[in-house]
Amino acid sequence: MTETEMSAQLISQQQTVKFYQTGTFTVGNRLLDKEFRTVQATQERSNSIDSGHRACQGCGQALGARYALDTAMRVTGDKIIAANATGCLEVFTTPYPETAWSIPWLHSLFGNVASVAAGISASLKAKGDNETRVIAQGGDGGTTDIGFACLSGLFDRNDDVLYICYDNGGYMNTGVQRSSATPGGARTSTTMPVGEHPGSSFNTGKYLPGIAMAHEIPYVATASVHDLHDLERKVEKAMSFRGARYLQINVPCPLGWGSEPSQTIKLARMGVESGLVPLFEAEYGELTNSTKIRYQIPVEDYLKSQRRFAHVLKPANVEQLETIRTLAEKNIRRYHLL
């Protein structure tokens, strides 16, 4: 039994009120006993990112960041300093003269957030502050491309920082350009669906959770905004380690994906259930837990509600669809998702 299943079972065994499963491990918070509710469901949540910011409707990143930081705040007794790479999250939370952050927050550059966070951590250590913890945040562009060297340095030195990558598969803030985390086949403004190989090419790019694991840092996990319980548990777990930790959160982007803002949570779930977004945990380089797919869905179901994959579903591009299916199967095998 996996850790995810155990925690679900634990809840159902100790739960005094009966509740219906909604088809996934997601349960309505109101049906749960208080101690099992998410941080996000409590009135005491810290609102690390407060309302009034300027994210798009249906922004997965805004959700992911709030979920993760509010959890980290609760775990540490409100002792969190956050550093931010340039990107959507930075721009939509701090347009002059406003800020949506209610926690100490620093933005320096696009490519250096891992080092900035490591510097904050070193500063706290130098002053004997063992309580305050540091979180670095970036999008997939700032993480896999621009900030890659600094991030690798953070892993190498095992600095006491939780690095959270909000992965929406591209540079959405600057006009939806391809990043090295853009999925194969996806249309971006720099990988248009034209020519012999429409969309982003396959067999390129980087899968950072795997790279992080190869560094054998204390904790690596992937999470998704559709599963709040799982996400919060992983943040909590990440905060129980000292040293470099990496959390990648699957955050749909209506603008870049060409999806309905109302479908963000559903899309996040479908990505996971199709096998294209594996959720797992690893400690010191070894896989320790995988979130099993409860109802496997065909990858087409996930692709068809996103305009970035519209061309993939055309008969002429059946090979691309086949390749994407193969990728899902590979994930399922590699991370034991079934």
Place this chain on the structure above:
Amino acid sequence: MWNLSFCIGSSAAGARTYTATASQGLLYMMEAVYNASGLGLPIVMTLGNRAIGAPINIWNDHSDAMSVRDAGWIQLFVESNQQAVDVHNQAFKLAEALSLPVMVNMDGFILTHAITRVDLPEQELVDQFLPSFVPRQKLDTHSPLSIGAMVGPDAFTEVRYLAHHKQKEALTIIEQQAEEFAQMFGRDSGGLVKSYFTEDADIVFVAMGSVVGTLQDLINDLRSEGYSVGILSLRSFRPFPANAICNVLKNVKQVIVFEKSFAVGMGGILASEIHMATQRYADIQDMKISSVIGGLGGRTITKKSLRKIVEHAKNGQLDSEVFMDLEGSTVVRELKRQQHEQTSGPVAENILRDMGVVSASKTH
């Protein structure tokens, strides 16, 4: 890149922060250099001044310092290792007073790799001179701040102007701190400018860094031979002490600006700035300013070559732009080669071959 970025995090979290770099390392962290000053973080950084490639060259000149002259850092230059010790103490005090980063420039190899006796100030005195660090802004869970927010056209001009204003404030503080330092430690280090024998001089060198020592040595010789020569050592390059410079130079007939770098396609950077200062700040007329560029990529600056410069200047034969000790024949040969051969190959290789540094067997 990660070096200075680490410092940005450390300083923003409220620790007194120091680092050092040189040459390509400085260029690699260029984005962070602007960022540290833009955020107003009082980091102190030693720059062991070295050339910038290509061609790759690890030796001393001022190309690295000049490449960040507009980056918003305070840039101080030291002439000796003793001054390096002393000015670093002042640099922290200055950085923390203004909440601006300070770069202490010391010549690569000539100073950074010199073994020399220095007087290290007593810790007690240093603590008295440099009070504990109280950051102007700090990441603190008890009093959360957002640092590094986006600023659009509505306030960007004001933020940038304030950076300029702070540098102007530094003009006063640098002088005050040098005086305070001199009183406490009994040594003349720091300050904006330092002049040697300039009062009655007909010819004055303007220079920065360790070459001032060589020049002093030369001037001691020349003075005994009846030459009327002096030196103006620029100890603060940013802020640029235009008024202090003009005060020294106002009655000088001939100024020789000696510098270890230049803006390719324009000429001497310091020479241009001295020219600007004498015109804009003091309206000094009848002054001849010559730009002498030397010591590039670690080429030795000899008293002999400098003496020739002075002799030319005295005879009115010094051009407005001089590349000291330039091997003219080598340059001409390469220019000819390029004129006649479209595929003449890499310049650096060709010149080394001409000079006999690379084996002649490679000649094509």
